Amino acid sequence: MSIPSFARTNFQTLLRAAGDGNLALMECLDAETGSPRYVICAVGRDDGDYVFTPFGHLADGNPYDAYLPPDPNDPSGFIRNDEDGK
Template sequence: MAIPDVYRRNFATLRRAAEDGNLALMECTDAVTGVPRYVICAVGRDDGAYVMTPFGHLHDGDPYEAYLPPDTNRSEQP
């Protein structure tokens, strides 16, 4: 399955932020559940103020139990 371009661009931005030392881990609150989340953010500047751009949160528990690898036998869905 091909990764959509928007995710590829976001990942490239995240990599640049990491390479430049502009990556942060912030404690945030999940907008739906109210549960604390630890969010990976790119750090930028806008008129001297810091701007945090969230990319995703760290998984609670064992991520190996939460995700399955791509199914290479499945045909792509349109």
């Protein structure tokens, strides 16, 4: 699968912010559940004010349980956990 251009652009922005020392970790609340989330943000300035642009949150618990990686043998597939039966 091809990574869409918006994701590539956001990733480049995140790398640039990291290289410039302009990243922050903010405690926020999930808009749907109200649960705390620890959000990675790029930090910028706008007319003297700080602007925090959220890019994603850190995985709660084991991040390997949260994602299915791409299948190297199937460009359009993902490796599924055998226990899921999917």
